[in-house]
Amino acid sequence: MNEILKTEEIRKSYKKVEALKGLSITVQEGQIYGILGPNGSGKTTTLGIILGVIQSDGGSFSWFGKGELDVNRKNIGALLETPNFYPYLNAIDNLKIVAEIKSLDNIQERIEKVLKRVDLWKRKKANFKTYSLGMKQRLAIASAILADPDVLVLDEPTNGLDPQGIAEIRSLILDIAAEGKTIIIASHILDEIEKMCTHVAILKDGELITEATLDEIMIQDKVLCIGSDNIEELKFAITEIPALKFLQDLAPNILVSVDGDIPNALVNKMLAEKGVYLNTLMLYRKNLESTFLEIVNS
Amino acid sequence: MKQLLTIEFIKLRKLKSLQIIFLIYAVISPVAIYTISKFITNFMTFFLPKDYSPFAFPDVWAVATYSASYFNILMGVLAVIIISNEYTYKTLRQHVIDGLSIKKAILGKFLVLLSFSIIITLYTFLTGLLFGLANTTTESTFMSGIDSIGLYFIQTMCYFSFAFFIAVLVKRTAVSITLFILSFITETIIGISISLGGFQTFYAYMPMNAFSKLTPFPILKEMIAAGQERNGNVPVILDTPINIAVCLAYMLVFFLIAYFTLKKRDL
Numbered sequence A: 001m002n003e004i005l006k007t008e009e010i011r012k013s014y015k016k017v018e019a020l021k022g023l024s025i026t027v028q029e030g031q032i033y034g035i036l037g038p039n040g041s042g043k044t045t046t047l048g049i050i051l052g053v054i055q056s057d058g059g060s061f062s063w064f065g066k067g068e069l070d071v072n073r074k075n076i077g078a079l080l081e082t083p084n085f086y087p088y089l090n091a092i093d094n095l096k097i098v099a100e101i102k103s104l105d106n107i108q109e110r111i112e113k114v115l116k117r118v119d120l121w122k123r124k125k126a127n128f129k130t131y132s133l134g135m136k137q138r139l140a141i142a143s144a145i146l147a148d149p150d151v152l153v154l155d156e157p158t159n160g161l162d163p164q165g166i167a168e169i170r171s172l173i174l175d176i177a178a179e180g181k182t183i184i185i186a187s188h189i190l191d192e193i194e195k196m197c198t199h200v201a202i203l204k205d206g207e208l209i210t211e212a213t214l215d216e217i218m219i220q221d222k223v224l225c226i227g228s229d230n231i232e233e234l235k236f237a238i239t240e241i242p243a244l245k246f247l248q249d250l251a252p253n254i255l256v257s258v259d260g261d262i263p264n265a266l267v268n269k270m271l272a273e274k275g276v277y278l279n280t281l282m283l284y285r286k287n288l289e290s291t292f293l294e295i296v297n298s
Numbered sequence B: 001m002k003q004l005l006t007i008e009f010i011k012l013r014k015l016k017s018l019q020i021i022f023l024i025y026a027v028i029s030p031v032a033i034y035t036i037s038k039f040i041t042n043f044m045t046f047f048l049p050k051d052y053s054p055f056a057f058p059d060v061w062a063v064a065t066y067s068a069s070y071f072n073i074l075m076g077v078l079a080v081i082i083i084s085n086e087y088t089y090k091t092l093r094q095h096v097i098d099g100l101s102i103k104k105a106i107l108g109k110f111l112v113l114l115s116f117s118i119i120i121t122l123y124t125f126l127t128g129l130l131f132g133l134a135n136t137t138t139e140s141t142f143m144s145g146i147d148s149i150g151l152y153f154i155q156t157m158c159y160f161s162f163a164f165f166i167a168v169l170v171k172r173t174a175v176s177i178t179l180f181i182l183s184f185i186t187e188t189i190i191g192i193s194i195s196l197g198g199f200q201t202f203y204a205y206m207p208m209n210a211f212s213k214l215t216p217f218p219i220l221k222e223m224i225a226a227g228q229e230r231n232g233n234v235p236v237i238l239d240t241p242i243n244i245a246v247c248l249a250y251m252l253v254f255f256l257i258a259y260f261t262l263k264k265r266d267l
Helices: A045-051 A070-073 A091-101 A107-117 A131-143 A163-178 A190-196 A212-217 A231-239 A265-272 A288-297 B002-012 B014-042 B058-068 B071-088 B093-096 B100-135 B147-168 B173-196 B198-204 B208-212 B220-229 B238-265
Strands: A001-014 A017-023 A025-027 A032-034 A060-064 A076-079 A151-156 A181-185 A199-203 A207-212 A224-229 A242-251 A253-259 A278-283
Touching: A001 A045, A017 A045, A017 A060, A017 A207, A025 A181, A025 A288, A032 A045, A032 A190, A032 B071, A045 A060, A045 A181, A060 A070, A070 A076, A076 A131, A091 A107, A091 A131, A091 B002, A091 B093, A107 A131, A131 A151, A131 A163, A151 A163, A163 A190, A181 A190, A190 A288, A190 B014, A199 A212, A199 A288, A207 A212, A207 A265, A207 A288, A212 A288, A224 A231, A224 B238, A231 A242, A231 A253, A231 A265, A242 A288, A242 B071, A265 A278, B014 B058, B014 B100, B058 B071, B058 B100, B058 B147, B071 B093, B071 B100, B071 B147, B071 B173, B093 B100, B100 B238, B147 B173, B147 B208, B147 B238, B173 B198, B173 B208, B198 B208, B208 B238
Parallel strands: A032 A181, A032 A199, A076 A151, A151 A181
Antiparallel strands: A001 A017, A001 A025, A001 A060, A199 A207, A224 A253, A224 A278, A242 A253
């Protein structure tokens, strides 16, 4: 597999705040690579640096093994934060500008193709400022795929969309991924990442906490949903058992992660030895959210 | 270069403020030439040289370029709008993401400003030419005094460089326009104050004043001579070649500062 993006020890500070503390990640061809992290973890700064709009203070990155050249970005479709177009121009004119920047041929055909794909062909002559948020987001995706790039970089692609809009964008991204494109997505919507990504990097306070396939991350630990008549006592008992780790409240119960392959019966026994009797004990279908919280909180 | 001009043309052809400002320029500029000529011949007869005819060659070039120079402020405002729009709409950032280098983005804007300069200089040339052809009764040809048109072209580029510099530095349209206009007023106030203190030469080297003196008031030299005869406190006018050099130096500095600011700054 070819290496699409490699960052090495990227650093960036905003005055006294260290936004990135030496970030190194690698994205291979064909991956749908999710960059996760709470607000302020450095997701957008990372994308801004690799897309050439934020200057890093140190480290380096390389696209397609060719370094940091501006021309590399002509083979990347990107949406960073919000869709940015001229409000007084229609979809066709806005896309013509992108096509000229990327030195594309068959411009009319390409524009028609992508506008039909994102279902904006009927509104092709309406000015951008008249578009709804969902339409703006779809135009941004049309712009990103206009050059039929090998890589798509999307920062919060479903931000502000209603559930139908989210589903549409997600399906569009999965369709594009099915063509073998490499996709890099930054998001704090974990459900979105879980439904789309093959690989995940989790950032916290500008540092890489973990980088792995989605499956590797999801099977790290077992998660149980447990409850008792006195939840506070239960939480206290958990702190005294090294094999158990409190994750989050899930009223009236709580979620705990369990180290290794400890059977449920043994968990019940360990807690009973601490004087806590469970009224609920079931395996919790572990999702990315609980994994994420577990990793970030640790 | 064709690619950059095509991109800028798509952006600008539907921009309302551009259409309005060019329309104002096209309509009012000839009216200004007529009005200023009438003002000179009716109210400044004391200073007028012998055979002075503001509508005829060669004097019409100085009148036309002086009158048109007032509209450079308007064109400068247009330049500020065009450049700061790229920040407001975050389109400069998107262009870079799409693969345009900062260097090319700046070159594109420079080409737009150069095109504007050529268009308004040509328009001023044609207006002066029509006035001159209709009113010249002597043997003067349209070529005499035409160097004013060349100086007017340099002047427009100088004002554009300053507008570019302000827009890149400030980024916000309204603040940039206010600052651009305030710069003229502020420099004039400072210039007059220091001139009264005997520092007229220093004022002559200040940027806005140096730019404006590329196309000076048509009978300024006569007015200065009259002032000197009366031992008055008259302004210092730099020799044209020196003034051109000073203006070009300012233009270069403004463009370079804007370039390095953009190159260094996060978008």
